[in-house]
Amino acid sequence: MIEPGIGLLFWMTLTFLILLLILAKFAWKPILGAINEREVTIVDSLNQAKLARQEVENLKAENDIIIREAKVERDQILKEAREIKDRIVGEAKDAAKNEGDKMIEAARQTIQAEKSAAVADIKNQIGTLSVNIAESILKKNLDNDSAQDDLVANILNTSNLN
DSSP states (O other), X not given: OOOXXXXXXXXXXXXXXXXXXXXXXXXXXXXXXXXXXXXXXXXXXXXXXXXXXXXXXXXXXXXXXXXXXXXXXXXXXXXXXXXXXXXXXXXXXXXXXXHHHHHHHHHHHHHHHHHHHHHHHHHXXXXXXXXXXXXXXXXXXXXXXXXXXXXHHHHHHHHTOO
C-alpha cells in the first residue's frame, strides 16, 4: 500500500480549504441564491395554480347555477308559451263556433224568408188560379141574363145587406 506523506496531506488539505473558501465566497452564494429564487418561483407558481383551480371551480359552480336558472327560465317560458297557445286555440275555437252559429242562424233565417216568400208566391198563384177557375166557371154558368140575375139575388140574400 502506498502511504501518503505528511507534506502531501498538508498541501492537499490547504488546497482543499482554499478551494472551499473560494467556492463559498464566489460560487455557493449565487448557486444558493438561484436555488432559493427557483424555490420561491415554484411556490408562487403552485399558489397561482391553486388560485386558478379555485377560480375554475368557482366559475364552474357559477356556470352550473346559471345553467340551472336558464333551465328554470326556459321551462317557465315554455309553460307560458303553451298557456298562450292553448288560450289562442281556445279563443279561435270559440270564435269559429260563434261564427258557425251565426252562419247557421243566417242560413235558417234565409231559408225561413225563402220559405215564406215561396208560400206567399204559392198563395198568390193559388189565388190567381182560383180566380181564373171561378171566372171560367162563372162564364160557363152565367151565359144568359137570367142566370146572372139569379146569382146576384142569391148573393144579396146571403150577405144580409137588406
